[in-house]
Amino acid sequence: MDTTTAGREQIEERLREACGLDTPWALVERFSTLVRLAGSEQEREAVAYVMGELDRLGVPYTLHTPVRYISWPLGATLRTLGGDPLVARPKTVSFSVSTGGVEREGDLVHLSTGYAEDATSLFDLGEVGDVDVRGKVVITEGIPIETKVAEITRRGAIAAIFAGQGTRIHEGICSDVWGSPDLESLRRYPAIPLLAINEPDGQALIERARRGGCRVALSTDVDTRWREIPVLVAEIQGATVPDEFVLVHGHLDSWHVGVGDNATGDATLLELARVFHQFRSQLARSIRIAWWSGHSQGRFAGSGWYADAFAIDLAENCVAHVNCDSPGCRWATEYRDVPWTEEAGPVATAAVRVATGEPVTRARASRAGDWSFNNLGLSGLFMLSSSMPESVRVEKGYYAVGGCGGNIEWHTEDDTLEIADRDVLLRDIRVYATAGWRLATAPVPELDFRLTLDEMGRTLTGYQVIAGERFDLGRADADLAALRADLDYFYRRLDEQDLTDAADPVARRASLVQRKLARILLPVHNARLGRFRQDPADVSPPLPELEVVRRLAAAEAGSDVAQAARISLERGLNRLIWALRRADEVVTGAGVVVA
Ligand SMILES: [Zn+2]
Numbered sequence: 001m002d003t004t005t006a007g008r009e010q011i012e013e014r015l016r017e018a019c020g021l022d023t024p025w026a027l028v029e030r031f032s033t034l035v036r037l038a039g040s041e042q043e044r045e046a047v048a049y050v051m052g053e054l055d056r057l058g059v060p061y062t063l064h065t066p067v068r069y070i071s072w073p074l075g076a077t078l079r080t081l082g083g084d085p086l087v088a089r090p091k092t093v094s095f096s097v098s099t100g101g102v103e104r105e106g107d108l109v110h111l112s113t114g115y116a117e118d119a120t121s122l123f124d125l126g127e128v129g130d131v132d133v134r135g136k137v138v139i140t141e142g143i144p145i146e147t148k149v150a151e152i153t154r155r156g157a158i159a160a161i162f163a164g165q166g167t168r169i170h171e172g173i174c175s176d177v178w179g180s181p182d183l184e185s186l187r188r189y190p191a192i193p194l195l196a197i198n199e200p201d202g203q204a205l206i207e208r209a210r211r212g213g214c215r216v217a218l219s220t221d222v223d224t225r226w227r228e229i230p231v232l233v234a235e236i237q238g239a240t241v242p243d244e245f246v247l248v249h250g251h252l253d254s255w256h257v258g259v260g261d262n263a264t265g266d267a268t269l270l271e272l273a274r275v276f277h278q279f280r281s282q283l284a285r286s287i288r289i290a291w292w293s294g295h296s297q298g299r300f301a302g303s304g305w306y307a308d309a310f311a312i313d314l315a316e317n318c319v320a321h322v323n324c325d326s327p328g329c330r331w332a333t334e335y336r337d338v339p340w341t342e343e344a345g346p347v348a349t350a351a352v353r354v355a356t357g358e359p360v361t362r363a364r365a366s367r368a369g370d371w372s373f374n375n376l377g378l379s380g381l382f383m384l385s386s387s388m389p390e391s392v393r394v395e396k397g398y399y400a401v402g403g404c405g406g407n408i409e410w411h412t413e414d415d416t417l418e419i420a421d422r423d424v425l426l427r428d429i430r431v432y433a434t435a436g437w438r439l440a441t442a443p444v445p446e447l448d449f450r451l452t453l454d455e456m457g458r459t460l461t462g463y464q465v466i467a468g469e470r471f472d473l474g475r476a477d478a479d480l481a482a483l484r485a486d487l488d489y490f491y492r493r494l495d496e497q498d499l500t501d502a503a504d505p506v507a508r509r510a511s512l513v514q515r516k517l518a519r520i521l522l523p524v525h526n527a528r529l530g531r532f533r534q535d536p537a538d539v540s541p542p543l544p545e546l547e548v549v550r551r552l553a554a555a556e557a558g559s560d561v562a563q564a565a566r567i568s569l570e571r572g573l574n575r576l577i578w579a580l581r582r583a584d585e586v587v588t589g590a591g592v593v594v595a
Contacts, residue, residue: 003284003500008441011282015437016355016430018275021422023053024267024429028328031254031263032417038070038253038297039227046252046266047230050291053270054234059277061234066309068294068301069180071095071224073171076195078161080208081105081215088201090161090218093144094173094297096194098222104193105217106137106158110209113140113148115165116400133157137216139205144194146176146537152192159193159218163202165399170196170411171255173296178534179304179372188536193220229253229293231302236276238285238440240503243317244511245286246439247378248272248432249303250324251295251370255411258296260404260419264328266291268429275433276440284502285319285440295370299537303372311376311532315519319445319511320344320379322435325369325403328425330418332386332405334358335431339365340381341522342451343514348381350446351435356427365526367540368402374540375531377522379447381435386428443499444510449517449583450487453480456525456576459542467549470562471569479580486587516586524579545572 027049036043047063054061071094078088092098112129134156142148144162152160164170174194177185195218197205208214232252238244250265257263273289294301307314338360340348345362352360365371369383388398388406404410407419439445457480464473490513499507519531527535528544541547545568552565 003443005500011279012434012437015275015279015433018278019271019426019429019433021426023274024271024425025422027053027267027270028259028263028420028425029417031266032257032259035256036252036254036258037072038294038301039229043253043293044230047232047291050232050252050266050270054273057274057277059234059236059273061232064231064233064309065228066231066305067226067228068298068305069224070227070229070294070298070301071173071222072297074221074223075101076218076220077103078195078197078216078218080205081217086204086208088197088205089169090195090197091169091171092220092222093171093194093196094222095175095189095224096144096220096222097190097192098224099193099219101219101221103217103219104159105215106135108205108209108214108216109133109136109138110206111138111140111152113142115141137161137218139163139202139209141202143170143172144174144196146174147539149174149190149192149194153190157192159195161195161197161205161218163197163199163206165199166408167198167200168408168412168414169198170401171296172196172411173299175299176536176538178299178537179301179307180298182533185536193218195220229298229302231293231306232291233306234273234289236273236280236283236287236289238283238287239281240284240501241508242286244319244502245288245317246319246436247288247290247314247321248324248436249290249292249321249370251293251302252291253293253296255296256413256415258415259417260329260407260415261326261410262403264420264425265324265326267425268324268327268432271429272433272436276436283440287436287440292370300370300372303370304534307372307376307534314373314378315376315531316515318373318378319515320381320439320447321373322381322432322439323370323383324385324432325383326405327385327428327432328420329386329405329407330421330424331388331392331407332421332424334387334389335360335385336387337361337363338385339363339383341365341379341526342455343447343449343518344379344381345451346446346448347435347438351431351438355430355434364542365540367535367537372534374526375523375529375533375535377519377531379518379522382432385431386424441502443502443504443507444494445514447514447518448491449514449521450484450491452521452525453484453487456480456543457484460546463543463546463549466553468553470552471549471566473546473569473573475573476577476580479577479584483580483584483587486584490587513586517583520579520583520586524576543572543576545575548572
């Protein structure tokens with residue numbers, strides 16, 4: 001194994017050149033004929049196809065079949081009552097209340113929440129109008145998302161209709177319960193029937209609601225139950241430090257035939273399995289490649305299950321996870337708003353730059369997309385990757401969607417073969433291959449936790465501005481500075497060692513230090529709940545427990561909310577300082593690495 005930097009770069013170049021389209025494109029074509037609802041027969045056919053390919057390639061794998069909570073939306077109806085009847089063409093969503101196909105009636109009222117401006121604001125609540133909706137059927141803008149449903153339910157509506165944009169109706173899921181429920185989250189599912197309609201139907205109904213006196217009848221038919229779902233995990237063993245591993249993953253289930261979301265991602269994973277297996281003698285760490293079910297109709301049930309079932313293994317040995325969702329779509333030539341945890345920035349940006357020559361911009365990961373490993377504290381890269389430039393989107397008159405590279409066929413019957421693009425797919429495969437390869441072969445994974453600390457510092461500064469005189473976050477400053485200085489020393493010493501072998505005891509120790517830093521710092525930075533639980537699929541600000549400064553700033557001085565917010569902040573600050581000190585112990589106790 002040539003482990004010098006130049007040698008590794010040469011092998012990496014050969015790896016990218018070895019990436020092709022024969023194996024992945026055949027998968028895309030096969031999957032374009034399969035409606036892969038989680039736990040369905042056609043999804044099983046898709047899994048069998050991938051297993052057949054892995055057999056052909058000689059890649060070892062395990063098929064798990066956990067039982068998880070899955071919800072299939074089957075149908076819905078919606079019509080106005082009285083004169084001049086209007087019959088809309090609705091869909092319902094995963095985890096809507098099912099009326100069992102029986103109509104429920106109510107007065108229609110319009111509650112304005114507005115449309116998302118771009119893909120990053122797709123899951124925001126928006127400006128909510130001030131209307132009494134008690135006992136009414138609400139019609140509002142956008143797609144059925146938890147934040148809006150929770151607000152509408154809290155205000156006492158008996159059902160909600162979401163008027164989307166365009167002529168298509170996007171399928172979706174509406175529950176903030178991540179993966180499957182535990183006893184705590186079991187009661188958090190939607191409590192009212194939910195419908196989605198397209199823009200023309202929506203405009204007509206909003207018009208009638210505004211006029212007043214409009215009564216509607218609606219029904220939903222949703223099949224929600226515990227189902228066996230497939231989770232397929234291939235493993236290519238590392239040659240020198242096989243216990244350390246990189247997890248590369250994406251979802252296999254879909255809405256309809258889901259070509260751009262996510263047959264292209266499944267194809268990418270298969271091609272990665274092929275080339276990583278081909279280059280396995282040069283692989284230091286192991287690479288696990290996972291195809292999850294339960295993403296679309298189970299709110300990340302497959303990856304959530306894996307986070308539970310392999311929690312200790314992931315927490316101890318996983319170097320980083322790399323998520324692959326909706327790559328390889330037409331017109332998606334730009335890498336914009338791509339997520340990664342801060343310390344993974346060097347790998348993420350280099351992978352895009354080296355594989356494509358394009359720049360990449362980052363967006364903080366939303367609490368979505370099979371990032372089921374935030375509570376465990378894993379470093380992560382990518383979710384969506386390439387997307388169409390904003391100028392192309394505007395020129396086409398497209399609105400914001402959450403996948404398919406920005407193609408508005410996302411989550412509809414029209415996400416078919418023409419959404420995939422061979423050139424874009426090959427380019428994205430090379431991006432993922434480069435990222436996975438670097439993490440698995442660098443003597444020490446190129447993760448720089450100074451970047452994480454710097455972002456924590458910027459976040460604290462921003463929160464202090466919001467809090468103003470009301471709360472002092474400065475108590476963490478000294479610990480933040482101390483850890484930052486010790487990390488500087490750690491990375492300087494690491495550079496001086498000029499390590500070439502991942503099996504070198506110093507490299508092993510440094511890699512372990514990084515994993516420990518991730519487990520200590522990342523949960524505080526990215527999650528509210530405990531390590532072995534799952535935060536809701538909700539907005540996820542940095543240092544979420546300290547984002548309470550917004551509540552404090554909005555609260556009336558001296559009110560219960562203001563007082564309680566201060567207590568929350570005190571506790572959040574304690575959690576942060578505790579983590580910073582434990583992280584510093586890890587860095588300064590690293591022996592050989594830090595003298
Ligand atoms: Zn997807």
